[in-house]
Amino acid sequence: MSIITRRIFGGVAIAIAIAAQPFAALAEVANAAAGSGAARADAKAPVVVFAAASLKNALDAIAKDWTRESGVEVKASYAASSALAKQIEQAAPADLFISADVPWMDYVAQKDLIVPATRVDLLGNRLVLVASKDWSKGDVELKSGVDLAALLGDGRFAMGEVSSVPAGKYGKAALEKLGIWPSVSGKVAGAENVRAALALVARGEAPLGIVYKTDAAADKGVKVVGTFPADSHPPIIYPMAKLKSATSSNADAFLNRLSSAGAKKTFEEAGFTVIAPPSGS
Known part of the structure; x- marks a missing residue:
């Protein structure tokens, strides 16, 4: 028998099993985790994006187009960059982070939670x-x-x-x-x-x-x-990066899509200034 507790990270409920009968329960949890990992490694594993609230309309449109083309779902969680950074620090499950300012991306980077080579200044705003x-x-x-x-x-x-x-x-x-x-x-x-x-x-x-x-x-x-x-005021810059905790095999592909010519058009139509050079994807 196991006791199930739940924690909420950015609206995502995570179940944690606490074993009452250690060996059987731990084996059950390990098997479930292994199955979950296999599912996330699947070619259609969804991409979880933590993004500043101001990105919602444009990012939803880009994600919808990409999902239609690739068959891969994008699950976006929108909030203040500060709240998202704190959730990432607390091990909330996410693949990509897009902040509305540099300091909160720096905060996550200083915690060694991003893949440095993937970091790019994506957008500007007024x-x-x-x-x-x-x-x-x-x-x-x-x-x-x-x-x-x-x-x-x-x-x-x-x-x-x-x-x-x-x-x-x-x-x-x-x-x-x-x-x-x-x-x-x-x-x-x-x-x-x-x-x-x-x-x-x-x-x-x-x-x-x-x-x-x-x-x-x-x-x-x-x-x-x-x-x-x-x-x-300081320049308004939206940096994005892949997180070291990313588990979706599609995270890099969607990261590239966000720098593509197609995404650039959508961002500009929403009123953003695109800073990142186009990825061509």
Whole structure:
């Protein structure tokens, strides 16, 4: 008899068997693990991707096309890069990681969890100010000293958590550079990821928010009312890499697809800037 416990990593439930009768139970678990490993080594083993929330629309489209061509499923888990990096550190099962900033990829690399030769800076993005679609106060010129606090009134300012979420960190840096942060810091509604911040504005729960250009384009419930100067924050870079814990035999193939000319078109249509040279696959 065995007792089964479950842990959750990025929405994936992992069963762990604890033997009540050691030898028989351990043999059973070992056989199950061996069977699982054989399945993952299969030619059609799915690819598990941990990706920044802002990548959802474009990555889903690329994965759908690749699955139709290859017959291999892509299982994507979207969240803040910080949350995904921590899950990878805790041995969550994944094959590829795409972060919305360099520091969180560096964090995983410093833990010796990626295959260094596979790391590449894949994409760039822009930071924008969004309002709900019924905003009537016009565009906002994002320059030094602009009075965002007055535009907010009694409302909240939606952005990713400034201590961890990449979009929040970029946003805070831009607001500090423009001298706006002290006047709005007390109004910030910190969200767990950039898509959650976007939703607060789209639902009218916050009159203004900071998101990526690509997120704004993906939601008809908001409109862009200002674009932050590129030099007001660190460059927005999305690095990707294969994880050393990868088990899918198809991980390299999908990694190459993400750098292909076809993927480049999809990313650009979503509003990203493609940095990585095309792989040709």
